[in-house]
Amino acid sequence: MAIVAKSLKYTKHGEPQDVLELVEQKIESPQAKQVLVKILAAPINPADINTIQGKYPVKPKFPAVAGNEFVGEVICVGDEVKSVETGQHVVPLATGLGTWTTHAVYQEDQVMAVSKNVGLAEAATITVNPCTAYRMLKDFVQLKPGDTVIQNGANSAVGQAVHQLCRAWGINSIGIVRNRPEIEELKQMLQCLGATAILTEEEIRTSDIFKTGKLKRPKLAFNCVGGKSATEVSRHLDNSGVMVTYGGMSREPVTVATGPLIFKDIAFRGFWMTRWSKENYDTPERKQMFKDLCDLMEQGKFVAPVHEMVPLDKFKDAAAAALSFKGFTGKKFILDMSK
Numbered sequence: 201m202a203i204v205a206k207s208l209k210y211t212k213h214g215e216p217q218d219v220l221e222l223v224e225q226k227i228e229s230p231q232a233k234q235v236l237v238k239i240l241a242a243p244i245n246p247a248d249i250n251t252i253q254g255k256y257p258v259k260p261k262f263p264a265v266a267g268n269e270f271v272g273e274v275i276c277v278g279d280e281v282k283s284v285e286t287g288q289h290v291v292p293l294a295t296g297l298g299t300w301t302t303h304a305v306y307q308e309d310q311v312m313a314v315s316k317n318v319g320l321a322e323a324a325t326i327t328v329n330p331c332t333a334y335r336m337l338k339d340f341v342q343l344k345p346g347d348t349v350i351q352n353g354a355n356s357a358v359g360q361a362v363h364q365l366c367r368a369w370g371i372n373s374i375g376i377v378r379n380r381p382e383i384e385e386l387k388q389m390l391q392c393l394g395a396t397a398i399l400t401e402e403e404i405r406t407s408d409i410f411k412t413g414k415l416k417r418p419k420l421a422f423n424c425v426g427g428k429s430a431t432e433v434s435r436h437l438d439n440s441g442v443m444v445t446y447g448g449m450s451r452e453p454v455t456v457a458t459g460p461l462i463f464k465d466i467a468f469r470g471f472w473m474t475r476w477s478k479e480n481y482d483t484p485e486r487k488q489m490f491k492d493l494c495d496l497m498e499q500g501k502f503v504a505p506v507h508e509m510v511p512l513d514k515f516k517d518a519a520a521a522a523l524s525f526k527g528f529t530g531k532k533f534i535l536d537m538s539k
């Protein structure tokens with residue numbers, strides 16, 4: 201079978217628009233335990249950009265194909281493949297697979313079949329952000345219905361996943377976002393996803409949202425911004441509350457307020473999905489997580505983050521827009537290779 205793939209490759213670190221090149225390469229037929237996948241869609245995440253820039257802890261071997269997530273269709277399998285079949289949709293179980301390409305050969309155990317009833321955008325973005333939200337809600341504090349979580353960057357893809365899981369599990373989700381001209385539309389959109397309330401960074405400083413007693417103080421906080429935003433969010437934690445830092449979009453360090461640290465005994469933790477996935481590659485917890493997320497997606501209770509599908513040859517504009525230093529990008533870009 202002679203297939204020529206178009207792939208976004210790079211041979212040195214730098215800005216994506218400078219170092220990525222769209223190249224053609226012949227793809228060999230899959231061997232014993234390999235699968236040949238036609239990639240249908242692959243998102244551009246901040247970590248993908250940071251990896252290309254050389255600012256991420258994962259360093260690829262050059263020449264490298266960019267990208268980590270995808271949904272694809274299996275078009276051919278090796279003789280010994282048992283867990284996936286031709287025609288099925290698959291998503292990655294491993295990281296660093298180089299997914300910004302029209303076709304790729306992967307090992308059978310690097311991919312997992314998902315139902316075709318899960319939408320393309322949902323499947324293409326399932327393994328990073330929804331899983332991060334799921335693990336952070338499950339693994340740090342035992343939450344029960346009626347409890348509250350608070351997060352900054354509440355409009356990020358992870359933030360949108362947190363709101364939707366909180367709605368599904370009966371947890372109050374308070375989101376903090378940066379102010380902007382379209383703030384009312386943004387608040388409405390996030391509340392439609394399941395946020396209990398969305399406040400700007402200025403509003404949360406003077407808000408009495410947890411003082412009236414209607415909402416329990418949060419036992420759990422998520423931080424993907426750092427700097428003053430993180431400090432402010434941590435001030436609202438309940439006694440023995442935990443703040444989990446999973447991103448640093450402002451590029452400012454996390455500063456801890458002394459009072460809440462001492463008098464409320466709050467704790468600060470970090471989370472990295474890549475580490476968790478490697479440590480739990482084949483565990484029942486990981487299978488259960490994917491089942492829960494796929495079920496919610498199939499039921500229409502969990503949708504992909506706000507996004508724009510972009511043809512592969514428009515990757516330069518999309519990659520540059522995906523991680524501007526100022527932020528306010530407003531949507532996730534997903535490379536569309538389905539046609």
Ligand SMILES: NC(=O)c1ccc[n+]([C@@H]2O[C@H](COP(=O)([O-])OP(=O)(O)OC[C@H]3O[C@@H](n4cnc5c(N)ncnc54)[C@H](OP(=O)(O)O)[C@@H]3O)[C@@H](O)[C@H]2O)c1
Pocket residue numbers: 245246247328329332353354355356357358359377378424425445446447448449450451471472473474505522524525526527528529530531532
């Ligand atoms: N640790 C992990 O395992 C893990 C997993 C997934 C994601 N992440 C990290 O989580 C973060 C969000 O990822 P994502 O895919 O959800 O991103 P995304 O959808 O692109 O959203 C980016 C978020 O960052 C905010 N932001 C951007 N620049 C900012 C700045 N200069 N100051 C303050 N806020 C800024 C944006 O808010 P505005 O609209 O206000 O710009 C938005 O809320 C990234 O740092 C990513 O690497 C980590």
